[in-house]
Amino acid sequence: MGGYILRRLIAAVPVLLGITVIVFLVMSLIPGDPATAILGAYATPENVEKLNRDLGLDRPMVERYVIWLGNMLQGDFGRSFSRNRPVIDEVAERFSATLVLAGTSFVLCAFFGIIAGVISAVRQYGFADRLITFAVLVGISVPPFFLGMIMILVFAVHLRWLPVSGMYAIYGGGDLADLLRHLVMPALALAAVAAGVVARLARSAMLEVLRQDHIRTARAKGLPERRVILGHALRSAMVSIIPVLGLQAGFVLSGAVYIETVFQWPGVGRMLVDAILTRDLMLVQGGVVLVAAAYVLFNIAVDVAQALLDPRIKT
DSSP states (O other): HHHHHHHHHHHHHHHHHHHHHHHHHEEEEESHHHHHHHHGGOOOOHHHHHHEEEEETSOOOHHHHHHHHHHHHOOOOOOOTTTTTTTTHHHHHHHHHHHHHHHHHHHHHHHHHHHHHHHHHHHSSSSSHHHHHHHHHHHHHOHHHHHHHHIIIIIIIIIISSHHHHHHHHSOSSSSSHHHHHHHHHHHHHHHHHHHHHHHHHHHHHHHTTTTTHHHHHHHHHHOOHHHIIIIIHHHHHHHHHHHHHHHHHHHHHHHHHEEEHHTTOOOHHHHHHHHTTOOHHHHHHHHHHHHHHHHHHHHHHHHHHHHHHHHGGO
């Protein structure tokens, strides 16, 4: 297992390197001058030229990329122009909020998606199967940001059951109950699509396993149906479900960008949107790379979990 993990970590290096190249090129080719955006009303030609020189933006693109990559390898992700603080500190401060939102959404999509898929497979062509299939199709079809706005309109504006936005109440609050009240809508909006995808693939995986010989043998031995479904069929189906969960983890992590904007959640996604609007190159580049690294590491963990369930994967 140690060798397998090491191989997966080595394989992640070119992926992260490719991400740095893409992010740097995209931010470098975006129209507009960062120095002009930073200086605002003081953006005279002389001031713009001086700031570009101070920030190193007057150097060739390849040279700037090599310097930026070398600094990152030493743990220096640069300094945010707009916030005047190290990028690593800004991202670390915001990442905890994003982790709460994305982590909760992932748990919800995995839990409800797997349960819905199992019920749908066990009750194939029944009322429960048709109802779950309809709910899954609706959940997959509605964009998370649109679902979030509908939830705000219904549960926050009209019914006034939940707060409109933010992570904690502006006045008072700040405890776990306050966090949960603010977390309900964005987490559900972000988890809806992912849960639908997991449910559909979990249903397919379960149907395939339920037709196999070892399931018929378990039933022939007189084992309780619940034990056959949960102890044998679901365990075998998880080998196919786990990779899907890894993909949905990336979806909820990337989807946090627009959900955090809709609900004004103080996470990395909202930070990146603000940084793009202010042309804060270092913050955007460092933030995207750190989020991508977290996603890559999570997928490695998913691959390891899959290998533990099915040792054949390591070979």
